[in-house]
Protein backbone atom coordinates (compact mmCIF):
# COMPACT_ATOMS: atom_id res chain seq x y z
CA UNK A 1 0.00 0.00 0.00
CA UNK A 2 2.94 2.35 0.59
CA UNK A 3 3.71 2.31 -3.15
CA UNK A 4 0.13 3.35 -3.94
CA UNK A 5 0.12 5.89 -1.12
CA UNK A 6 3.05 7.76 -2.64
CA UNK A 7 1.01 8.38 -5.81
CA UNK A 8 -2.56 8.79 -4.60
CA UNK A 9 -2.94 8.51 -0.83
CA UNK A 10 -6.73 8.60 -1.00
CA UNK A 11 -6.75 5.38 -3.00
CA UNK A 12 -4.36 3.69 -0.57
CA UNK A 13 -6.67 4.82 2.21
CA UNK A 14 -9.75 3.39 0.44
CA UNK A 15 -8.00 0.06 -0.15
CA UNK A 16 -7.01 -0.15 3.50
CA UNK A 17 -10.51 0.76 4.65
CA UNK A 18 -12.00 -1.84 2.33
CA UNK A 19 -9.79 -4.52 3.83
CA UNK A 20 -10.83 -3.45 7.32
CA UNK A 21 -14.52 -3.39 6.35
CA UNK A 22 -14.30 -6.87 4.84
CA UNK A 23 -12.50 -8.16 7.92
CA UNK A 24 -14.77 -6.54 10.44
CA UNK A 25 -18.22 -7.05 8.97
CA UNK A 26 -20.30 -10.16 8.62
CA UNK A 27 -20.35 -10.65 4.87
CA UNK A 28 -23.64 -12.30 3.95
CA UNK A 29 -23.93 -11.08 0.36
CA UNK A 30 -24.71 -14.24 -1.59
CA UNK A 31 -22.66 -13.24 -4.64
CA UNK A 32 -19.47 -12.36 -2.75
CA UNK A 33 -16.60 -14.36 -1.34
CA UNK A 34 -13.00 -14.00 -0.18
CA UNK A 35 -10.56 -14.96 -2.94
CA UNK A 36 -7.29 -16.53 -1.77
CA UNK A 37 -4.00 -14.59 -1.68
CA UNK A 38 -2.82 -16.77 -4.61
CA UNK A 39 -5.79 -15.58 -6.70
CA UNK A 40 -5.28 -11.93 -5.72
CA UNK A 41 -1.55 -11.99 -6.41
CA UNK A 42 -1.98 -13.70 -9.78
CA UNK A 43 -4.13 -10.69 -10.72
CA UNK A 44 -1.81 -7.91 -9.55
CA UNK A 45 1.08 -8.11 -12.01
CA UNK A 46 2.50 -7.19 -15.43
CA UNK A 47 -0.03 -9.21 -17.41
CA UNK A 48 -2.27 -6.23 -16.81
CA UNK A 49 -0.18 -4.29 -19.35
CA UNK A 50 -0.59 -6.76 -22.19
CA UNK A 51 -2.86 -6.59 -25.22
CA UNK A 52 -3.91 -9.96 -26.63
CA UNK A 53 -7.04 -9.62 -28.78
CA UNK A 54 -7.94 -12.84 -30.53
CA UNK A 55 -7.63 -16.36 -29.20
CA UNK A 56 -4.82 -18.72 -28.18
CA UNK A 57 -2.37 -19.01 -31.10
CA UNK A 58 -4.37 -16.49 -33.18
CA UNK A 59 -3.68 -13.06 -31.71
CA UNK A 60 -3.88 -9.67 -33.34
CA UNK A 61 -0.79 -8.60 -31.34
CA UNK A 62 2.76 -9.87 -31.17
CA UNK A 63 4.43 -11.07 -27.99
CA UNK A 64 1.52 -13.03 -26.59
CA UNK A 65 3.22 -16.33 -25.76
CA UNK A 66 2.80 -15.92 -22.01
CA UNK A 67 -0.83 -14.87 -22.40
CA UNK A 68 -1.35 -17.98 -24.55
CA UNK A 69 0.09 -20.08 -21.73
CA UNK A 70 -2.19 -18.47 -19.17
CA UNK A 71 -5.34 -18.68 -21.28
CA UNK A 72 -4.66 -22.33 -22.24
CA UNK A 73 -4.11 -23.37 -18.64
CA UNK A 74 -7.22 -21.55 -17.40
CA UNK A 75 -9.33 -23.16 -20.15
CA UNK A 76 -7.86 -26.60 -19.44
CA UNK A 77 -8.70 -26.32 -15.73
CA UNK A 78 -12.23 -25.18 -16.59
CA UNK A 79 -12.79 -28.10 -18.99
CA UNK A 80 -11.45 -30.64 -16.51
CA UNK A 81 -13.26 -29.20 -13.51
CA UNK A 82 -16.66 -29.01 -15.15
CA UNK A 83 -16.31 -31.89 -17.64
CA UNK A 84 -16.98 -29.61 -20.58
CA UNK A 85 -15.66 -30.09 -24.12
CA UNK A 86 -14.85 -26.39 -24.57
CA UNK A 87 -14.17 -23.46 -22.25
CA UNK A 88 -13.80 -19.77 -23.14
CA UNK A 89 -12.20 -17.89 -20.27
CA UNK A 90 -11.97 -14.36 -21.69
CA UNK A 91 -15.29 -12.76 -20.63
CA UNK A 92 -14.62 -9.85 -18.29
CA UNK A 93 -17.76 -10.42 -16.25
CA UNK A 94 -20.92 -12.51 -16.05
CA UNK A 95 -22.85 -10.07 -18.22
CA UNK A 96 -20.15 -10.31 -20.87
CA UNK A 97 -20.22 -14.11 -20.73
CA UNK A 98 -23.96 -14.03 -21.35
CA UNK A 99 -23.57 -11.62 -24.24
CA UNK A 100 -20.94 -13.90 -25.80
CA UNK A 101 -23.34 -16.83 -25.41
CA UNK A 102 -26.32 -14.96 -26.91
CA UNK A 103 -24.32 -13.87 -29.95
CA UNK A 104 -22.93 -17.38 -30.37
CA UNK A 105 -26.43 -18.85 -30.41
CA UNK A 106 -27.74 -16.15 -32.75
CA UNK A 107 -24.78 -16.63 -35.07
CA UNK A 108 -25.22 -20.39 -34.97
CA UNK A 109 -28.94 -20.50 -35.50
CA UNK A 110 -30.10 -17.33 -37.20
CA UNK A 111 -29.35 -15.75 -40.53
CA UNK A 112 -28.54 -12.19 -39.35
CA UNK A 113 -28.75 -9.59 -42.13
CA UNK A 114 -26.27 -6.74 -41.84
CA UNK A 115 -27.37 -4.16 -39.28
CA UNK A 116 -27.59 -1.47 -41.92
CA UNK A 117 -30.36 -3.47 -43.58
CA UNK A 118 -32.41 -2.69 -40.51
CA UNK A 119 -31.78 1.03 -41.02
CA UNK A 120 -29.74 1.27 -37.84
CA UNK A 121 -27.62 4.34 -37.27
CA UNK A 122 -25.87 4.71 -33.91
CA UNK A 123 -26.83 2.18 -31.27
CA UNK A 124 -27.23 4.92 -28.67
CA UNK A 125 -29.76 6.62 -30.92
CA UNK A 126 -31.98 3.59 -31.17
CA UNK A 127 -35.57 4.23 -30.24
CA UNK A 128 -37.89 1.45 -29.12
CA UNK A 129 -39.10 1.34 -32.74
CA UNK A 130 -35.50 0.94 -33.92
CA UNK A 131 -34.99 -1.90 -31.49
CA UNK A 132 -38.14 -3.49 -32.79
CA UNK A 133 -36.74 -3.13 -36.33
CA UNK A 134 -33.51 -4.70 -35.21
CA UNK A 135 -35.35 -7.57 -33.59
CA UNK A 136 -37.30 -8.06 -36.80
CA UNK A 137 -33.97 -8.17 -38.63
CA UNK A 138 -32.92 -10.92 -36.23
CA UNK A 139 -36.23 -12.59 -37.00
CA UNK A 140 -37.83 -11.55 -33.69
CA UNK A 141 -35.84 -14.13 -31.82
CA UNK A 142 -37.28 -15.14 -28.51
CA UNK A 143 -35.80 -15.79 -25.10
CA UNK A 144 -37.53 -17.45 -22.18
CA UNK A 145 -35.96 -17.02 -18.74
CA UNK A 146 -36.86 -16.88 -15.08
CA UNK A 147 -38.71 -13.74 -14.06
CA UNK A 148 -36.75 -11.13 -12.16
CA UNK A 149 -38.92 -11.23 -9.07
CA UNK A 150 -38.67 -15.03 -8.90
CA UNK A 151 -34.89 -14.66 -8.80
CA UNK A 152 -33.86 -14.43 -12.48
CA UNK A 153 -31.12 -12.08 -13.67
CA UNK A 154 -31.36 -8.84 -15.67
CA UNK A 155 -29.34 -10.39 -18.49
CA UNK A 156 -32.01 -13.03 -19.06
CA UNK A 157 -34.01 -10.73 -21.28
CA UNK A 158 -35.03 -7.76 -19.12
CA UNK A 159 -35.45 -4.20 -20.32
CA UNK A 160 -32.58 -2.43 -18.51
CA UNK A 161 -30.16 -4.89 -20.14
CA UNK A 162 -29.29 -5.29 -23.82
CA UNK A 163 -30.74 -8.83 -23.73
CA UNK A 164 -34.16 -7.29 -23.22
CA UNK A 165 -33.68 -5.13 -26.30
CA UNK A 166 -32.20 -7.84 -28.51
CA UNK A 167 -34.80 -10.45 -27.76
CA UNK A 168 -38.53 -10.71 -27.54
CA UNK A 169 -38.69 -11.99 -23.97
CA UNK A 170 -41.09 -13.92 -21.77
CA UNK A 171 -40.53 -15.26 -18.30
CA UNK A 172 -41.52 -18.19 -16.21
CA UNK A 173 -42.14 -17.57 -12.52
CA UNK A 174 -42.56 -19.70 -9.45
CA UNK A 175 -45.60 -21.30 -7.85
CA UNK A 176 -47.51 -18.62 -5.88
CA UNK A 177 -48.06 -20.97 -2.93
CA UNK A 178 -44.82 -22.97 -2.63
CA UNK A 179 -42.49 -20.43 -4.26
CA UNK A 180 -40.91 -23.34 -6.15
CA UNK A 181 -40.16 -23.57 -9.85
CA UNK A 182 -43.17 -25.17 -11.55
CA UNK A 183 -41.80 -27.23 -14.45
CA UNK A 184 -45.27 -27.84 -15.88
CA UNK A 185 -45.72 -24.08 -16.09
CA UNK A 186 -42.31 -23.66 -17.73
CA UNK A 187 -43.33 -26.31 -20.28
CA UNK A 188 -46.67 -24.62 -20.91
CA UNK A 189 -45.08 -21.19 -21.52
CA UNK A 190 -42.32 -22.73 -23.65
CA UNK A 191 -44.84 -24.56 -25.85
CA UNK A 192 -46.82 -21.37 -26.34
CA UNK A 193 -43.86 -19.01 -26.82
CA UNK A 194 -41.41 -21.34 -28.62
CA UNK A 195 -38.19 -19.51 -27.66
CA UNK A 196 -34.91 -19.71 -29.54
CA UNK A 197 -33.14 -19.76 -26.17
CA UNK A 198 -34.44 -21.23 -22.93
CA UNK A 199 -32.42 -19.84 -20.03
CA UNK A 200 -32.15 -21.41 -16.60
CA UNK A 201 -30.18 -19.91 -13.74
CA UNK A 202 -30.82 -17.30 -11.11
CA UNK A 203 -29.49 -14.72 -8.70
CA UNK A 204 -31.98 -15.11 -5.88
CA UNK A 205 -33.78 -18.48 -6.09
CA UNK A 206 -32.93 -20.51 -2.99
CA UNK A 207 -33.45 -23.97 -4.49
CA UNK A 208 -31.86 -26.34 -6.98
CA UNK A 209 -33.05 -26.51 -10.59
CA UNK A 210 -33.55 -29.84 -12.34
CA UNK A 211 -31.63 -29.32 -15.58
CA UNK A 212 -32.66 -32.67 -17.05
CA UNK A 213 -36.29 -31.57 -17.05
CA UNK A 214 -35.40 -28.12 -18.40
CA UNK A 215 -33.43 -29.71 -21.26
CA UNK A 216 -36.39 -31.95 -22.09
CA UNK A 217 -38.56 -28.84 -22.33
CA UNK A 218 -35.97 -27.09 -24.53
CA UNK A 219 -35.76 -30.10 -26.83
CA UNK A 220 -39.51 -30.33 -27.11
CA UNK A 221 -39.79 -26.76 -28.39
CA UNK A 222 -36.54 -26.69 -30.40
CA UNK A 223 -34.79 -24.19 -28.09
CA UNK A 224 -31.11 -23.90 -27.34
CA UNK A 225 -30.78 -24.59 -23.63
CA UNK A 226 -28.52 -22.13 -21.83
CA UNK A 227 -27.69 -22.25 -18.12
CA UNK A 228 -26.26 -19.25 -16.30
CA UNK A 229 -24.66 -20.88 -13.27
CA UNK A 230 -23.02 -17.67 -12.05
CA UNK A 231 -24.33 -18.10 -8.53
CA UNK A 232 -23.87 -21.80 -7.99
CA UNK A 233 -20.77 -22.60 -10.09
CA UNK A 234 -18.88 -23.37 -6.86
CA UNK A 235 -21.49 -25.95 -5.91
CA UNK A 236 -21.16 -27.60 -9.33
CA UNK A 237 -17.36 -27.48 -9.09
CA UNK A 238 -17.51 -28.87 -5.55
CA UNK A 239 -19.74 -31.77 -6.66
CA UNK A 240 -22.65 -30.79 -4.44
CA UNK A 241 -24.84 -30.28 -7.51
CA UNK A 242 -24.53 -33.54 -9.41
CA UNK A 243 -26.83 -35.67 -11.60
CA UNK A 244 -29.89 -33.74 -12.72
CA UNK A 245 -28.61 -30.66 -10.85
CA UNK A 246 -25.32 -30.39 -12.75
CA UNK A 247 -26.05 -28.17 -15.77
CA UNK A 248 -23.00 -29.12 -17.86
CA UNK A 249 -24.25 -32.47 -19.24
CA UNK A 250 -27.66 -30.99 -20.10
CA UNK A 251 -27.09 -27.46 -21.40
CA UNK A 252 -25.98 -26.60 -24.93
CA UNK A 253 -24.14 -23.65 -23.42
CA UNK A 254 -23.26 -22.69 -19.84
CA UNK A 255 -22.15 -19.29 -18.62
CA UNK A 256 -20.82 -18.30 -15.25
CA UNK A 257 -19.05 -15.70 -13.19
CA UNK A 258 -15.84 -16.73 -11.50
CA UNK A 259 -16.04 -14.57 -8.38
CA UNK A 260 -19.08 -15.81 -6.49
CA UNK A 261 -19.27 -19.32 -4.99
CA UNK A 262 -16.39 -20.34 -7.30
CA UNK A 263 -14.14 -17.99 -5.27
CA UNK A 264 -12.00 -16.66 -8.11
CA UNK A 265 -11.30 -13.18 -9.50
CA UNK A 266 -14.12 -10.98 -10.86
CA UNK A 267 -14.83 -12.36 -14.32
CA UNK A 268 -16.85 -14.66 -16.53
CA UNK A 269 -16.58 -17.86 -18.53
CA UNK A 270 -18.49 -19.80 -21.17
CA UNK A 271 -18.61 -23.60 -21.45
CA UNK A 272 -20.03 -25.43 -24.44
CA UNK A 273 -19.79 -28.44 -26.73
CA UNK A 274 -17.87 -28.49 -30.03
CA UNK A 275 -20.92 -27.27 -32.02
CA UNK A 276 -20.88 -23.78 -30.50
CA UNK A 277 -17.16 -23.52 -29.73
CA UNK A 278 -16.17 -21.65 -32.87
CA UNK A 279 -18.83 -18.98 -32.39
CA UNK A 280 -18.07 -18.64 -28.67
CA UNK A 281 -14.38 -18.10 -29.41
CA UNK A 282 -15.36 -15.09 -31.51
CA UNK A 283 -16.49 -13.37 -28.30
CA UNK A 284 -13.43 -11.13 -28.75
CA UNK A 285 -13.76 -8.93 -30.77
CA UNK A 286 -17.52 -9.51 -31.33
CA UNK A 287 -18.62 -8.26 -27.91
CA UNK A 288 -15.43 -8.20 -25.83
CA UNK A 289 -12.43 -5.93 -25.95
CA UNK A 290 -8.88 -7.12 -25.33
CA UNK A 291 -8.75 -9.96 -22.83
CA UNK A 292 -7.61 -9.30 -19.27
CA UNK A 293 -4.61 -11.64 -19.07
CA UNK A 294 -3.99 -10.87 -15.40
CA UNK A 295 -7.56 -11.91 -14.60
CA UNK A 296 -7.24 -15.05 -16.74
CA UNK A 297 -4.13 -15.90 -14.69
CA UNK A 298 -6.15 -15.51 -11.52
CA UNK A 299 -8.99 -17.60 -13.02
CA UNK A 300 -6.47 -20.38 -13.70
CA UNK A 301 -5.31 -20.27 -10.08
CA UNK A 302 -8.87 -20.27 -8.72
CA UNK A 303 -9.89 -23.14 -10.99
CA UNK A 304 -6.81 -25.10 -9.87
CA UNK A 305 -7.89 -24.48 -6.27
CA UNK A 306 -11.41 -25.66 -7.08
CA UNK A 307 -10.01 -28.90 -8.51
CA UNK A 308 -8.43 -29.78 -5.17
CA UNK A 309 -10.38 -32.26 -3.03
CA UNK A 310 -10.78 -29.76 -0.16
CA UNK A 311 -12.92 -27.53 -2.40
CA UNK A 312 -15.60 -30.24 -2.30
CA UNK A 313 -15.62 -29.98 1.50
CA UNK A 314 -15.94 -26.20 1.16
CA UNK A 315 -18.92 -26.49 -1.21
CA UNK A 316 -20.62 -28.98 1.12
CA UNK A 317 -20.13 -26.68 4.09
CA UNK A 318 -21.56 -23.72 2.14
CA UNK A 319 -24.82 -25.62 1.67
CA UNK A 320 -24.90 -27.01 5.22
CA UNK A 321 -24.32 -23.53 6.59
CA UNK A 322 -27.14 -22.09 4.48
CA UNK A 323 -29.51 -24.84 5.69
CA UNK A 324 -28.54 -24.20 9.32
CA UNK A 325 -28.94 -20.44 8.92
CA UNK A 326 -32.39 -21.03 7.41
CA UNK A 327 -33.42 -23.31 10.28
CA UNK A 328 -32.19 -20.76 12.82
CA UNK A 329 -34.23 -17.98 11.22
CA UNK A 330 -37.35 -20.12 10.84
CA UNK A 331 -37.16 -21.19 14.49
CA UNK A 332 -37.12 -17.53 15.47
CA UNK A 333 -40.22 -16.82 13.38
CA UNK A 334 -38.76 -15.39 10.16
CA UNK A 335 -40.47 -16.00 6.81
CA UNK A 336 -38.30 -17.47 4.07
CA UNK A 337 -39.28 -17.57 0.41
CA UNK A 338 -39.89 -21.28 -0.45
CA UNK A 339 -39.64 -22.02 3.29
CA UNK A 340 -35.91 -22.74 3.21
CA UNK A 341 -32.94 -23.39 0.95
CA UNK A 342 -31.04 -26.19 -0.71
CA UNK A 343 -28.26 -24.09 -2.19
CA UNK A 344 -25.99 -21.33 -0.88
CA UNK A 345 -28.60 -18.59 -0.46
CA UNK A 346 -31.83 -17.73 1.26
CA UNK A 347 -34.35 -14.99 0.82
CA UNK A 348 -35.97 -13.54 3.95
CA UNK A 349 -39.34 -11.85 3.47
CA UNK A 350 -38.87 -8.99 5.94
CA UNK A 351 -42.45 -7.76 5.64
CA UNK A 352 -42.99 -10.20 8.53
CA UNK A 353 -40.88 -7.77 10.61
CA UNK A 354 -42.92 -4.84 9.29
CA UNK A 355 -39.98 -3.60 7.18
CA UNK A 356 -39.00 -3.04 3.58
CA UNK A 357 -35.84 -4.69 2.29
CA UNK A 358 -34.20 -1.30 2.16
CA UNK A 359 -34.87 -0.61 5.85
CA UNK A 360 -33.72 -4.09 6.85
CA UNK A 361 -30.52 -3.83 4.79
CA UNK A 362 -29.65 -0.43 6.33
CA UNK A 363 -30.38 -1.42 9.94
CA UNK A 364 -28.30 -4.60 9.59
CA UNK A 365 -25.41 -2.60 8.15
CA UNK A 366 -25.47 -0.36 11.24
CA UNK A 367 -24.69 -3.48 13.25
CA UNK A 368 -21.89 -4.61 10.91
CA UNK A 369 -23.94 -7.17 8.97
CA UNK A 370 -23.70 -6.74 5.18
CA UNK A 371 -26.62 -8.09 3.14
CA UNK A 372 -28.52 -6.88 0.10
CA UNK A 373 -32.14 -6.08 -0.37
CA UNK A 374 -33.90 -8.17 -2.95
CA UNK A 375 -37.40 -8.38 -4.37
CA UNK A 376 -39.52 -11.34 -3.33
CA UNK A 377 -41.94 -12.92 -5.84
CA UNK A 378 -44.76 -10.49 -6.71
CA UNK A 379 -43.13 -7.90 -4.45
CA UNK A 380 -45.52 -5.04 -3.55
CA UNK A 381 -42.53 -2.76 -2.87
CA UNK A 382 -40.91 -3.19 -6.30
CA UNK A 383 -37.25 -3.63 -7.14
CA UNK A 384 -35.95 -0.52 -5.35
CA UNK A 385 -37.39 -0.77 -1.83
CA UNK A 386 -38.24 -4.50 -2.01
CA UNK A 387 -39.64 -6.71 0.74
CA UNK A 388 -36.72 -9.07 1.07
CA UNK A 389 -33.10 -9.44 1.98
CA UNK A 390 -30.92 -12.04 0.32
CA UNK A 391 -28.38 -13.90 2.44
CA UNK A 392 -25.62 -16.22 1.30
CA UNK A 393 -22.99 -18.33 3.02
CA UNK A 394 -20.05 -18.64 0.53
CA UNK A 395 -17.99 -15.85 2.14
CA UNK A 396 -18.52 -16.77 5.79
CA UNK A 397 -17.80 -20.42 4.98
CA UNK A 398 -14.47 -19.42 3.40
CA UNK A 399 -13.75 -17.55 6.59
CA UNK A 400 -14.21 -20.77 8.54
CA UNK A 401 -17.61 -20.24 10.14
CA UNK A 402 -19.51 -23.50 10.42
CA UNK A 403 -22.92 -24.77 11.46
CA UNK A 404 -22.19 -24.00 15.13
CA UNK A 405 -21.85 -20.31 14.28
CA UNK A 406 -24.80 -20.15 11.89
CA UNK A 407 -27.32 -20.26 14.69
CA UNK A 408 -25.56 -17.30 16.26
CA UNK A 409 -25.70 -15.48 12.89
CA UNK A 410 -29.45 -16.22 12.67
CA UNK A 411 -29.88 -14.75 16.13
CA UNK A 412 -27.94 -11.59 15.26
CA UNK A 413 -30.11 -11.04 12.18
CA UNK A 414 -33.33 -11.69 14.06
CA UNK A 415 -32.39 -9.43 16.98
CA UNK A 416 -31.63 -6.46 14.70
CA UNK A 417 -34.70 -6.94 12.49
CA UNK A 418 -36.95 -7.26 15.57
CA UNK A 419 -35.54 -4.02 17.00
CA UNK A 420 -36.14 -2.02 13.78
CA UNK A 421 -39.30 -0.22 12.69
CA UNK A 422 -40.20 2.07 9.80
CA UNK A 423 -39.48 5.76 10.28
CA UNK A 424 -41.68 8.68 9.31
CA UNK A 425 -41.48 9.93 5.73
CA UNK A 426 -40.97 13.63 4.88
CA UNK A 427 -44.74 14.04 4.54
CA UNK A 428 -45.37 12.45 7.95
CA UNK A 429 -46.50 9.13 6.43
CA UNK A 430 -44.68 5.83 6.81
CA UNK A 431 -41.41 5.80 4.91
CA UNK A 432 -40.15 2.85 2.87
CA UNK A 433 -36.56 3.96 3.34
CA UNK A 434 -36.25 5.58 6.75
CA UNK A 435 -36.07 3.43 9.81
CA UNK A 436 -35.62 3.63 13.52
CA UNK A 437 -33.49 1.05 15.27
CA UNK A 438 -32.78 0.69 18.97
CA UNK A 439 -29.21 2.04 19.38
CA UNK A 440 -28.47 -0.22 22.34
CA UNK A 441 -29.40 -3.29 20.32
CA UNK A 442 -27.19 -2.17 17.42
CA UNK A 443 -24.26 -1.67 19.77
CA UNK A 444 -24.71 -5.05 21.44
CA UNK A 445 -25.05 -6.88 18.10
CA UNK A 446 -22.01 -5.07 16.68
CA UNK A 447 -20.07 -6.30 19.72
CA UNK A 448 -21.25 -9.87 19.12
CA UNK A 449 -20.30 -9.60 15.42
CA UNK A 450 -16.80 -8.43 16.36
CA UNK A 451 -16.50 -11.26 18.85
CA UNK A 452 -17.65 -13.88 16.31
CA UNK A 453 -15.35 -12.60 13.56
CA UNK A 454 -12.46 -12.19 15.98
CA UNK A 455 -12.59 -15.98 16.38
CA UNK A 456 -12.43 -16.49 12.56
Ligand code: PLP
Nearest residue numbers: 093094095153202203228230257
Ligand atom coordinates in the same frame (compact mmCIF):
# COMPACT_ATOMS: atom_id res chain seq x y z
N1 PLP B 1 -25.70 -13.88 -14.10
C1 PLP B 1 -26.17 -14.05 -12.86
C2 PLP B 1 -27.11 -15.18 -12.58
C3 PLP B 1 -25.79 -13.18 -11.84
O1 PLP B 1 -26.28 -13.32 -10.60
C4 PLP B 1 -24.90 -12.11 -12.14
C5 PLP B 1 -24.46 -11.13 -11.13
O2 PLP B 1 -25.00 -10.85 -10.16
C6 PLP B 1 -24.45 -11.97 -13.45
C7 PLP B 1 -24.86 -12.87 -14.40
C8 PLP B 1 -23.60 -10.81 -13.87
O3 PLP B 1 -22.30 -10.92 -13.41
P1 PLP B 1 -21.31 -9.66 -13.47
O4 PLP B 1 -21.70 -8.76 -12.39
O5 PLP B 1 -19.95 -10.28 -13.30
O6 PLP B 1 -21.45 -9.07 -14.84
